[in-house]
Amino acid sequence: MAKKLNIKDKYRLLTRDLDWEYSYEDRKEAFPFEEFEGIKITDWSKWEDPFRLTMDSYWKYQAEKEKKLYAIFDAFSQNNGHLNVSDPRYVNALKLFLTGVSPLEYQAYQGFAHVGRQFGGVGARVACQMQAIDELRHVQTQIHAMSHYNKFFDGFQDYSHMHDRVWYLSVPKSFFNDARAAGPFEFMVAIGFSFEYVLTNLLFVPFMSGAAHNGDMATVTFGFSAQSDEARHMTLGLEVIKFLLEQHEDNVPIVQKWIDKWFWRGSRLLTIVAMMMDYMLPNKVMSWKEAWEVYFEEAGGALFKDLARYGIKMPKYAETIEKEKEHISHQAWWTFYTHGHAAGFHTWIPTDEELDWLSEKYPDTFDKYYRPRWELAKEMEAKGERFYTKALPQLCTTCQIPMLFTEMDDPTLNSFRDTVHNGERYHFCSDGCKDIFEDEPEKYVQSWLPVHQIFQGNCGGPDVENVLSDFYRMNLGEDNMDMKGSPDEKRWKQWKGVA
């Protein structure tokens, strides 16, 4: 019998040795995007892939993961698993996940398929192609998992249409559009490194553990199955950074600028996850602040200490980011609560027990700044005056989030920045978003800002209700408004036999 190859030899034979020299075509024409960003690559063969996964093993292990996953989906659905979730409010976190996050998996697939073609090095190409296939698997498994919930709850029916139009979903959509419209190296620093290495952990680890804690077997299973690929993606992200920094010293300032940009963009995007963790998981695992400390401050801190030897510093605005962990989940949920008529999921006032939990987890900020708002909301609701704002929010031109954030040194003052470009004034939520715009104004003046588009008459109308029902395709009175009195709540009570 032939001797079994060790993984190093197998990797060399099945990856590196599959590349070829260009004898009659111009290499630069074959890889046209490799130089314009200013990144200098002198030797692609220095690329390291620590997992050394070859395509044959990739298919073998991925097939095994899928078999396990779909067996659980079947069991979940056959046993009416939706009846076992802790509280019907929890399901609203899934609506946000399907409309806001799952389409990003598809964008990640498109992005990695693109760079998996464009890199000149075969090791990087193969790793990116595997990641592209992983991302496609993620969006498919998420749609399958949530199709069960779609049979029993409102708000899941038109996620893809909504992702392309709804005001708050332009935040995740534009984040990935920004990364994909960049060159291949910036895409890798944005998504492969900043997003995958540090930020997706916050969504797929503590939130998924939270899904398990709330009785949602289907979600925790797709979450952890996706995350098992993520460990490989993280390693790819770290290898990309090390490779770029080792190839040429001129790459260092370019990479640092991208790190500054994408850690800020990513922290802004995660506001929605912060809110899901603190307000949308009825059974709590950990607060957003605690998760942030473990996965961003501790894990990210270790990472940047490791990269210091290349001259890479902590991302710019890290000090602001550190202060924000005390505030952003509360500021975001309040914004959704007050715009609950225009959201594709239900909102609610936290229960007294939940308010106490938030007071305990945020001793320095919750009682002082945020609890009084909820006490007022409770009083108004008791009088039959549940509050919905009439106004449309102003949006930040860069992150597209409504101007809901405050100054971190004065949480009673909203944070506004602005700049003039070619005679037009543009508005921002923060110094970070303003700096990003000013570095590439030609890119961000093209932002498709949902509120501007509504006012310009590009989203139907004339009333907000027409925009919501016709342009967004929300079923008004079913998908939106408070959890209390919703069809979701009525059905749940019927299933559980409570009045």
Next chain:
Amino acid sequence: MSKVYIALQDNDESRYIVEAIEEDNPEATIIHMPAMIRIEMEGRLTVNRETVEEKMGRDWDVQELHLNLITLGGNVDEDDDSLSLHWNE
């Protein structure tokens, strides 16, 4: 010194992997959370094939770790006999 970490799905296979990690890395901290097990350690953490095989009572390929892995932090070194994580400081 910074901590490296690895998180595994809480299931029957991981239980043996965690036992093997505990045996080979006595300084490691094991944290149980809903549906997952997080292991952290200062310096270097190693998963050895031989120890896992001993615990499981069967052959085990280091790359099988991917089936139960949730996340990790640190530079990865992997060969046929082990996987290890470390930070350069």
